[in-house]
Amino acid sequence: MNAYYQRYLTLKAEHTNKFARDLATMIGISEAELCYARIGADAKPFSTDFAALLKELHKVGETMNIVRNEYAVHEQAGQYDNVKLGNHGGLVLNPRALDQRLFVSKWVSSFYIKEMTKRGEKESIQIFDAYGDAILKIYMTDNTNRQEWDALVAQFVMESLDQFLVSPHEHISENLLFDAKKIEEEWRAMTDVHQFFNLLNRHNVTRQQAFSSVSDTLACQVDNSALSEILNLALNDGNEIMIFIGNRGCVQIFTGVIEKLMPKDNWLNIFNPKFTMHLMEDQIAETWVTRKPTKEGYVTSLELFAKDGTQIAQLYGQRTEGDLEQETWRNQIDAVALKAKVA
Known part of the structure; x- marks a missing residue:
């Protein structure tokens, strides 16, 4: 058992209200590096043929899709219908349902996670950028087609990952000379x-x-x-x-x-049947x-x-x-x- 995974298990037991993102920060690594450390336990490396994945996702039906940055979380249930892909990005175009703008050139790694949570067993496909930050997490729901989900996972999961590296965040200086x-x-x-x-x-x-x-x-x-x-x-x-x-x-x-x-503490929260927002x-x-x-x-x-x-x-x-x-x-x-x- 590697040291990062052991530390993760210890912190997870001590901080039951923390998410993997938070635990990775406490360890001092990126969330993608934590997923890599979990391979062989509750994680497997997933294919980085993202165009092929996006074309197949519609078969599984409804998923819960989580997109976030450091300060806000956007959770939307929906289906990957009307996927349109170009050379550098794409769209999932379903207004009032699953509606995304995809910058696939920034997607670098992905993992399949099958884990126990406070709400039972959860399965997800998690996609990360070059810095190890989460881009998109796709969760199976009660309305997902189980058979098609299993087939998708079998198609894209990989048994091993020879090498895994993340890049340090770069400081980009602002242009102060503009008209x-x-x-x-x-x-x-x-x-x-x-x-x-x-x-x-x-x-x-x-x-x-x-x-x-x-x-x-x-x-x-x-x-x-x-x-x-x-x-x-x-x-x-x-x-x-x-x-x-x-x-x-x-x-x-x-x-x-x-x-x-529902505002709570420093968070503004929206709870709709198919959409949830949390914003600091x-x-x-x-x-x-x-x-x-x-x-x-x-x-x-x-x-x-x-x-x-x-x-x-x-x-x-x-x-x-x-x-x-x-x-x-x-x-x-x-x-x-x-x-x-x-x-």
């Missing part, structure tokens, strides 16, 4: 919200740098209480919203009505209201960032491509922005 006037001009000239990503790349700036460089009519910093306020407004008004939470390899999107909002409200360092032009008019979002620059989450009103922005959402954002604007 704010040009950013604003190009921002106002956009005709689709997806063009914003290209704008950032052209100028080699972060989202927050772009927000800070333009007029308040395009991006306005507001108080960090704005998230709680907007979620309560959406809960009370019953309008559909969109919640984007992701990491460098996957973004998962909820679209729908908030059914149950006290880790929000900056909150921005942004307005991006499209052919159909401006689209408004609420964007949340941690102190280290991580984008924690992004929220929109539900909007079908080609439609005008939802008026209820715009009114909610305007009310929150007016009340919570940062001087």
Whole structure:
């Protein structure tokens, strides 16, 4: 039994409320390295032919899919229908169900885990990036087709892994020499919200740098209480919203009505039958209201960032491509922005 796995078992017994991610941090290794240490016990290496895996996943039916970053967790039950893959990424396009944006070029390793938890035995496929951070975890549920799941696991599981390495996180220095006037001009000239990503790349700036460089009519910093306020407004008004939470390899999107909002300690929690969100409200360092032009008019979002620059989450009103922005959402954002604007 290797030392990391032994330490994991000890910590797991001492801290029954901690997840594998937390235990890996306590050990001083990445979560992927912990999975590697568990091989031969409750883990097996899994194929890194991710395109083939994504094409086969629809056969198993419903899964619970967990995407997270350091500050927020997005759990969505759904099926891998309508998977569309390109050279560097792809989509799982099922609005109001399983809706993902996949950056598969960032996916490096994966493991099949079969473990005992407080809620019984759990089986999952867990995918990690080059730094050993979790990109996506796919769990079997009571509604998963058992036969097809077993066949999928048999197809992609590997009995051994000859070599396993993770890379240290790199510090990326910010570009401090950019043309704010040009950013604003190009921002106002956009005709689709997806063009914003290209704008950032052209100028080699972060989202927050772009927000800070333009007029308040395009991006306005507001108080960090704005998230709680907007979620309560959406809960009370019953309008559909969109919640984007992701990491460098996957973004998962909820679209729908908030059914149950439960703040607890420093966490904002949403509990819907097929969707759950957990977000650390006290880790929000900056909150921005942004307005991006499209052919159909401006689209408004609420964007949340941690102190280290991580984008924690992004929220929109539900909007079908080609439609005008939802008026209820715009009114909610305007009310929150007016009340919570940062001087």
